[in-house]
Amino acid sequence: xxxxxxxxxxxxIAAITAALRFIPFAVFSANRKxxxxxxxxxRYLPYSIMAMLVVYCLKSVNLLAAPFGLPELIGVFIVVVLxxxxxxxxxxxxxxxxxxxxxxxxxF
Amino acid sequence: MNKKFLKTVxxxxxxxxxxxxxxxxxxxxxxxxxxxxLLWSVLxxxxxxxxxxxxxAINLISGGASLITxxxxxxxxxxxxxxxxISMIGKYKDAGKKKPYLIFAxxxxxxxxxxxxxxxxxxxxxxxxxxxxxxxxxxxITGCALGSLIGSxxxxxxxxxxxxxxxxxxxxxxxxxxxxxxxxxxxxxxASAVICLLIFGADAFLIPTMTLISVSLILLKRFIxxxxxx
Numbered sequence: 657x658x659x660x661x662x663x664x665x666x667x668x669i670a671a672i673t674a675a676l677r678f679i680p681f682a683v684f685s686a687n688r689k690x691x692x693x694x695x696x697x698x699r700y701l702p703y704s705i706m707a708m709l710v711v712y713c714l715k716s717v718n719l720l721a722a723p724f725g726l727p728e729l730i731g732v733f734i735v736v737v738l739x740x741x742x743x744x745x746x747x748x749x750x751x752x753x754x755x756x757x758x759x760x761x762x763x764f
Numbered sequence: 765m766n767k768k769f770l771k772t773v774x775x776x777x778x779x780x781x782x783x784x785x786x787x788x789x790x791x792x793x794x795x796x797x798x799x800x801x802l803l804w805s806v807l808x809x810x811x812x813x814x815x816x817x818x819x820x821a822i823n824l825i826s827g828g829a830s831l832i833t834x835x836x837x838x839x840x841x842x843x844x845x846x847x848x849x850i851s852m853i854g855k856y857k858d859a860g861k862k863k864p865y866l867i868f869a870x871x872x873x874x875x876x877x878x879x880x881x882x883x884x885x886x887x888x889x890x891x892x893x894x895x896x897x898x899x900x901x902x903x904x905i906t907g908c909a910l911g912s913l914i915g916s917x918x919x920x921x922x923x924x925x926x927x928x929x930x931x932x933x934x935x936x937x938x939x940x941x942x943x944x945x946x947x948x949x950x951x952x953x954x955a956s957a958v959i960c961l962l963i964f965g966a967d968a969f970l971i972p973t974m975t976l977i978s979v980s981l982i983l984l985k986r987f988i989x990x991x992x993x994x
Contacts, residue, residue, distance in 0.1 A: 657825050662804065665834050669821055670811040672838040673845070677870050680849030681856070681863075697981060698847035700988060703944070704953030704977045705840060706937045708970075709820065711957035713930035715966040728930070735931045736938065745935045746786050752931040753790075757924035 723764040731756035772884045773895040780873045781903045784815075788907015789914060790928045791818055796915030797922040798826045809908035813871060813901060816936070817841050818908075819929040833970060840974045848875040855879070855893075862894045869897040871904075948988050952980045 657665065714732075717725040735752035742748070792805045808818055820841055824834050848870055855878065856866050874897050883892055915922070941950060956976040960969040981988070 657828055662800070662825060665821070665825055665831065666804075666808055666811060668831060668835055669808075669817065669838045672835055673812055673814050673817060673842050674868055676839070676842050676845040677849055677867050680846055681853060681867055684850060684853060693982070694846070695850075696985060696989075697978065698844065698850070700946075700949040700981055701840075701977070702844045703940050703946075703949035704956070704981065705843070705974075706933060706940055707950045707953030708957040708973050708977065709816065709841070709933045710930065710937055711954065711961060711973075712820070712823075712970065713926075713933060715961055715969070727924075728927075731927055732930065732934055735934045739935050739938050745932075745939075746783065748935045749786075749790070749928055749931040752934070753925065753928040756927040756931075757921075760924045761921055 727756055727759040727764050730759060769887055769891070769895070772887065773892070773899055776877060776884075777896055777899045777903070780877065780900050783873065784900060784903040785907040785910065787815055787932070788904050788909075789911035790925075790932075791815075791822075792908045792911020792913070793915035793922065794819070794911075794925055794928065795822055795908075796912045797925055798822055800825075801916065802909060802912040805908045805912040806905060809905040810901075813869065813904060814842055814845075815871070815904075816932070819932065823929075827967070836971055836974065844872075845870065848872075848879075851879060859890050859893065862890055866893055866897055869901050871900065874900050946988060948984065949981060952984070953977055956980060 714725075714728055717728050719725045731752050734755050735748045738751045739745075739748040788809065791809075792802075795805050795808070796802075808821070812818055812821070817838060820837060821834070824837060829837075849867065852867075852870065852875070856863055859866055877896055877900075878893055883889055937950070941947065957969070957973045960973040960976060963969070964972050
């Protein structure tokens with residue numbers, strides 16, 4: 657992506673992110689009621705979206721050719737195990753990423 | 765602002781500082797490894813200031829996604845901010861001139877620090893909100909800048925560093941999973957993404973997935989709500 661498109665992309669992301677933060681203050685005053693369907697989606701959308709983002713990160717993994725997604729599987733497994741053992745986000749991320757980097761650079 | 769006030773703000777924001785600097789460094793290194801240097805990292809950190817979305821943005825940008833895809837993805841990935849806003853309307857009511865910045869800087873972590881009713885005693889509420897928001901924003905910019913510098917100064921083999929984004933989302937997914945008994949929304953997200961990935965392929969499945977998720981959540985509202993009452 658060239659510099660102009662990159663700048664436009666960043667501005668679009670920034671504008672939409674800011675708009676999402678500002679809209680509630682503009683639309684719903686302290687006294688007016690928020691529509692139920694909005695409250696409902698707001699409550700449960702984050703769970704679905706996070707699952708989607710995990711799939712998004714792994715979208716290019718090819719299960720039909722060597723190494724059959726093994727580095728990713730092992731990496732995710734390490735993150736999950738570390739996270740259940742220690743519940744420390746930074747440790748889980750660092751542990752999983754370092755193992756994954758070692759795997760794809762030296763093993764597979 | 766006196767010393768005691770700054771000390772209170774520093775102590776309260778310390779956990780966010782650790783997290784933001786580490787995640788920011790990850791972002792900076794990653795963005796740098798895709799060929800975008802310090803200026804871009806700092807610009808993104810200052811203007812976008814949204815952790816997960818910035819990581820997703822690296823993929824979208826380096827994959828040459830269309831502006832429509834970028835816009836819709838931002839909309840859905842950051843939709844949760846709508847709801848932080850809704851619950852902060854009362855708290856930011858009297859913020860006056862500080863209000864626009866407070867709203868702009870309302871990230872997940874800042875929200876988690878300011879949504880509770882436990883504000884330090886003897887401190888002006890608005891001043892405290894502003895100081896916490898600004899401190900967190902600065903930690904994030906510092907982290908992203910540091911990462912970019914580290915990435916360009918230390919020429920190590922960065923192959924596989926992208927995995928830190930996968931790892932971040934997996935940990936958030938686990939935290940969310942453990943925080944609730946209602947797993948249907950997470951399962952809907954996972955199933956929709958896998959189905960749409962198989963049908964539409966890796967380059968075009970985000971928008972269909974988000975549509976399928978929203979429709980499924982609305983259609984299955986009754987079941988999700990029922991689980992809530994158990």
